[in-house]
Amino acid sequence: MKLKLKIWRQRNSSDKGKFASYAVENVNPEMSMLECLDVLNETLIERGEEPVAFEHDCREGICGSCGFMINGVAHGPERATTVCQLTMRHFKDGQELVLEPWRARAFPPLKDLVVDRRSFDRIIEAGGYVSVSTGNAPDGNTIPIGKDTADHAMDAAACIGCGACVAACPNASSALFTGAKISHLGLLPQGQIEQDQRALNMVAQMNIEGFGNCTNIGECTGACPKEIPLEVIATMNRDYRRASSKSHKNHVRSVRPMTEWSNGSKLDIDPHATS
Amino acid sequence: MSASAIDLQQRAPNFWQSTNGKKIVMAVTGFILFLFLIGHLLGNLLVYAGPERFNSYAEFLHFDGTLLWIARSILIIAVVLHIIATVQLAVRNKKARPVGYSRKKAINSSYASRTMYWSGPIVLAFVIFHLLEFTAGTIHPGTVFIPGDVYHNVVTGFQVWWVSAWYIIALILLGFHLRHGLWSMFQSFGVPHSLPRERANKRWALVVAVILIAGYISIPISVLTGLLK
Numbered sequence: 001m002k003l004k005l006k007i008w009r010q011r012n013s014s015d016k017g018k019f020a021s022y023a024v025e026n027v028n029p030e031m032s033m034l035e036c037l038d039v040l041n042e043t044l045i046e047r048g049e050e051p052v053a054f055e056h057d058c059r060e061g062i063c064g065s066c067g068f069m070i071n072g073v074a075h076g077p078e079r080a081t082t083v084c085q086l087t088m089r090h091f092k093d094g095q096e097l098v099l100e101p102w103r104a105r106a107f108p109p110l111k112d113l114v115v116d117r118r119s120f121d122r123i124i125e126a127g128g129y130v131s132v133s134t135g136n137a138p139d140g141n142t143i144p145i146g147k148d149t150a151d152h153a154m155d156a157a158a159c160i161g162c163g164a165c166v167a168a169c170p171n172a173s174s175a176l177f178t179g180a181k182i183s184h185l186g187l188l189p190q191g192q193i194e195q196d197q198r199a200l201n202m203v204a205q206m207n208i209e210g211f212g213n214c215t216n217i218g219e220c221t222g223a224c225p226k227e228i229p230l231e232v233i234a235t236m237n238r239d240y241r242r243a244s245s246k247s248h249k250n251h252v253r254s255v256r257p258m259t260e261w262s263n264g265s266k267l268d269i270d271p272h273a274t275s
Numbered sequence: 276m277s278a279s280a281i282d283l284q285q286r287a288p289n290f291w292q293s294t295n296g297k298k299i300v301m302a303v304t305g306f307i308l309f310l311f312l313i314g315h316l317l318g319n320l321l322v323y324a325g326p327e328r329f330n331s332y333a334e335f336l337h338f339d340g341t342l343l344w345i346a347r348s349i350l351i352i353a354v355v356l357h358i359i360a361t362v363q364l365a366v367r368n369k370k371a372r373p374v375g376y377s378r379k380k381a382i383n384s385s386y387a388s389r390t391m392y393w394s395g396p397i398v399l400a401f402v403i404f405h406l407l408e409f410t411a412g413t414i415h416p417g418t419v420f421i422p423g424d425v426y427h428n429v430v431t432g433f434q435v436w437w438v439s440a441w442y443i444i445a446l447i448l449l450g451f452h453l454r455h456g457l458w459s460m461f462q463s464f465g466v467p468h469s470l471p472r473e474r475a476n477k478r479w480a481l482v483v484a485v486i487l488i489a490g491y492i493s494i495p496i497s498v499l500t501g502l503l504k
Contacts, residue, residue, distance in 0.1 A: 072378035103376055105372060171371055172368070204287035214298065215459070216458075217455075222384075237295055240295050241299055254287045
């Protein structure tokens, strides 16, 4: 099959960027979207042109590296599918596909379809963990956890942090991502000890990063390749509300960016990075 | 992009400064206004019981000036907070995506939820008009506004076709606002729910919005069709 790819080309973060159209012949319907880009890049390299930059790693839909907009939909038209798992048979012969990177202030563009998603890392750093004293690992089933709870936590933990929720949200909100991370830890007994501080820290970081707010419209869960439910946002808001109503000894911690690729500065270590 | 790291506030936001806190405020104030809508509708439906009962109900609402203004103050504060939070969040949302998409398709959201920024301001304009027409009496096309004779004011007011049309359109938009707002408030306030429960909440929001708006709209329609004279 033949496809016309209209791809966002941007040399670097300071470049303005523009669309460029490429005709791709001999697309195998069994190829994934990324393999289709591989084929295009081979021809671009042969012609001596710059290949299209895109992020990828596992190519089996679990790492969260890949992702871009296809015709205005994050990860393309198939539900619960990342672009690496999206096969070309879902498109029509001769169709034009518009490939655009995630667009959000908190995801500054780096090159072509690649954006800087370290704001997600900083949200995790702010509170997306469970503090464990080192030593021997405890026995697997010392703390009994109901199947319902375990399944529920697992549903939230399925988040791969690809950023499709932010990309699909008209407000560029990261509520679904932050909610998923808060939920999957807070649902289990090991994570409940730090539940309040986690909600305060992660919500604070999410707000500092310049994401928009959640208006509960649900575009995120529709675009999510792991089908994270909207419920996680309600869980985040509940945890945040409860934590806000209590008095705390600990300060709310936020994480500052250590390096700023997006503004061109090199390693700029902040002495108060985690204060 | 280079400005993004500098002009973002680096200190942790407090409850009101956080987007989540503002949404909780919007949920609570929205709920207060929803309760008012129920009470207001029940009172308004007394118009069908005739001029005497309707006017005496209106007089009853004014039985104590202080209490009346306390109730009004709660509503005004709720409206003001609801609007301040929305405007501040909307400004933030605009900044959150400095470069827009060339193409963007909505795949999973309702029409009502995507038009909250339209239905809200139009309903606000309606509320101001409504207060000027029936509470203050400064705008009262058709006939003279008689303070105290609420029945007369309502019937003669709605006999002007464009007043009724404007009410009906604005109330339908209020219905859209409620259709999203009524279930969204649970989400913002933080009441976790399973997916079937979420669907049920959305259905209930639709049913309640339709009942409320049908009740309100029935009054101008009854006047226009001559049922209320």
